[in-house]
Amino acid sequence: MGSLSEDRPGDTGLAGSQRRVALMCVLIFTFMGMFDSSVITVALPTIARDLQVSEAAAVWALNAYNLAGAMTILTSSALGERLGFRRVFVSGVVLFTLASLGSALAGSLPWLVAMRFLQGLGGYAAMSVSPALFRTIFPLRLLGAVLGINAMVVALTASLGPTVGGVLIGVVHWSWIFALNVPVGVVATWLMLRSIPDDRGRGGPFDSAGALLAALTMGAFVLGVGQLGQLADAGSGWAAGFFVVAALCGGLFVLRQRSTPAPLLQLAIFRHRRFSIATCTAIAAFVGQGMAFIALPFLFQSSYGFSPLASALLFTPWPVAIVFAAPLSGRLADRYGAALLASTGLLLLGLGLALLALLRPAPASTPDIAWRVFICGLGFGLFQTPNNREFMSSTPEAMLGNASGMLTMSRTFGQAMGATVVSIVLSLYAAGERAGQALFNATGAIAALWVAAAAVLLAAVISALRLRPKPISG
Structure with missing residues (x-):
């Protein structure tokens, strides 16, 4: 990564000496979030047996994370513009880390699902602004190289996650797949606060109504997709209902963005x-x-x-x-x-x-x-x-x-x-x-x-x- 720290005339972003540490911070969380997502799929049968619930019910430990993320992606990125990308990223990592601790301590499925939903809120908040962070940390001439490194980390974690997860589940209690996030999250937060200057964002009003409509649109759409897996039962009726809600809320969201002076999505x-x-x-x-x-x-x-x-x-x-x-x-x-x-x-x-x-x-x-x-x-x-x-x-x-x-x-x-x-x-x-x-x-x-x-x-x-x-x- 030597060329990533090379300074050239006209470069924007951080000085060369600061870039590698800042990149490491973002990549640490990328690894942590992807590892968590890939490992839990292997752990679901064990979680179901331990919490004495059906495997179909245990899947909500995975679905809750994705649902929270889908509902809040645009909201998190809009908050990044107003409050500063570093603030939203760090807040997301902190919430993800605390919710990981809550997931590790979960003794029932409802508690685990609730913690996983909070993990999704934090994880997707950080992920939604990480590309913008790369743009502010690195000059444009290095943006592709940095995004390539990030994609490599994602792919490597996705390929190793299920295998490592299977080994972990065979050796330790499933709660450790969440507990391991806590020290890593603390280190990532500490490094981020030290290596990246605080950006105040542009401020301005926040489109709360738009955020609600965006959440309802994507939430209903994701739930509708989930119901399609039950077409042989009564899922088709529920799926149609969710898709209608998504279409109506999506239309209202577009109208709202056209009319408000400070839209969630420009x-x-x-x-x-x-x-x-x-x-x-x-x-x-x-x-x-x-x-x-x-x-x-x-x-x-x-x-x-x-x-x-x-x-x-x-x-x-x-x-x-x-x-x-x-x-x-x-x-x-x-x-x-x-x-x-x-x-x-x-x-x-x-x-x-x-x-x-x-x-x-x-x-x-x-x-x-x-x-x-x-x-x-x-x-x-x-x-x-x-x-x-x-x-x-x-x-x-x-x-x-x-x-x-x-x-x-x-x-x-x-x-x-x-x-x-x-x-x-x-x-x-x-x-x-x-x-x-x-x-x-x-x-x-x-x-x-x-x-x-x-x-x-x-x-x-x-x-x-x-x-x-x-x-x-x-």
Whole structure:
């Protein structure tokens, strides 16, 4: 990271000697938050047995975190603009750390769910402003490299988290997966307060009504997506109701943002062409990624007969490829721009998904699956960092908070949309099956992969709109 601390004339942000410590602070929390999210999925069966609840009920320990985050992403990023990005980040880390302690001490599921909701509030508050922090810490010429390092940490944690989590659960009580966050959170907070100067933000009134409408919109949408998994029961009625609430509140939110002098989300940000293209590209790409992450486990387990653990390990080439591709694509984006890299990465991701959909009928060999998954990860790694750089470099500094929040929101919304589409595709394929057969069958999973590849191809087309042909001379 030596080049990250090099000072050049005209550089903005912190002095070179301060950058590495500041980056380490943000990366520590990135690791902590991602590790917590990846480990709890492994711990859910143990938590259910220990708290004497059903596994379906225990899933709320995971859902509560994501629900809290979806409801407050825009609010947290808007508070960052008004109060200062460091203040919101540190406050989020402190809340996440305290709620981790509460989760470790939980003796009942309701208490654990409540603490996990608070963890989500803190975790997503910090995540929603971390891209804006990178923009204020580093000069623009290094933004892609920094975002690439951050993506590498995320991918590395995602790949190691389930394995390390499985070992931890086998050795110590599940509460330790939360308790370990406490000392790490204290160190991260101390380092952040020492290494990054306090930014006061721009102040001004806060759009409380807009924050409430944004929370209701995303909360209802996420709950509706969750109900789609119960289409065979009474879930369809609940899902429709939640989606209606989300649509109504979303419409009111847009009207509110148009009319209030101090909106939660400055709609003028979408007048910046590069930002709007980056947003649409990200949403379409994460629809495809979200679909793949849901469809592939069903394909691996129901069609090819892999165990849940083996199915999880088959995903490992995806984050491993990102570990190599993301830092490289970030550095290249700083030199050559994001459009070509992101578009190429999306084409590779779409190719990988299509290759997975073309897998021969069972039995499929592990190497035959692994190299196709690796192509998906390679493409995603080439796409994500340059596109994230576009989010943060294409808007004025007065809109950094909104840009940072939209970066996180596009991922959350896209993945939720992907889950919605997967549920619809799989339910359509299951409609003609005999009673009692599993809803998520291999044929439906393959169809979902083709739809995912189409969504990624759409993202590539949108991304290519940023490519400008060189003028013909002569």
